[in-house]
Amino acid sequence: MSNAANRPQAPAAAKRGPAEYFTGTAWVTMLAGDNPTDCTVADVTFEPGCRNNWHSHPAGQLLVVTAGQGYYQEKGQPAQLLRAGDTVSIAPGVVHWHGATTDSIFTHLAINPNVKQGVSDWLEPVTDEQYRAAHE
Template identity: 40%
Template sequence: MTIARKSEMKTVDGPEANFTGKVTISGRFQRDDPSRVSGAIVHFEPGARSAWHTHPAGQTLIVTEGIGWTQIADGPKLEFTAGDILWCPADRKHWHGATAHQGMTHVAIQESADGSAVTWMNKVTDAEYLAPLGTE
């Protein structure tokens, strides 16, 4: 058993190429073969969000704090809150982040396929981000 101590975890800023606004990433992990699982704790300040992206084996988000928004391409923009668990299916273009007025933190868990866990794409525009909420 290995324990990653919070006091020893590094926190880094989310890369500007992949995020809009202030995003911090901590608790990154990548499991050794044969596992393909990786993840991190990601905190989004109000107004911050990811760029559009896909995951070859899907992604699970466990929301631990705040309120956020997410959208799969050509789908409605949805709101989620602390305690919710999101699943984005494999190879579905999507984004997620905080709302305009409240921050959000989630644990992101995904598996790699062919050595990659994510494919980053273009940034979410302000118009996409601020579009009205839809329904599931």
């Protein structure tokens, strides 16, 4: 079986996550936005080894893991291994990153409330050393 056959397939409406915010390949499908709730919901799939940069959210964020395995880490704290069914409630302004393990896709819903305050404040990439430390 070829390596290409084993790669996850991006959903039809998915757009590749911007390279300036992701190390590796992520696919983002907007499920809700531009609505009266002032909330966005995105389905995000990280290919194995992919992670986003350190970042924070002015109004916080909820992550709901729907498939695979990944990590969530707040600055200065140990990384948490996440699996389907896990949720993470991220307080406003908390600097963190999330992404897939080296051998699994990682899919979550990213729920962003009060987006009039802004969605994400992007920071520097997670280094390879920081990412490897998440696996320990």
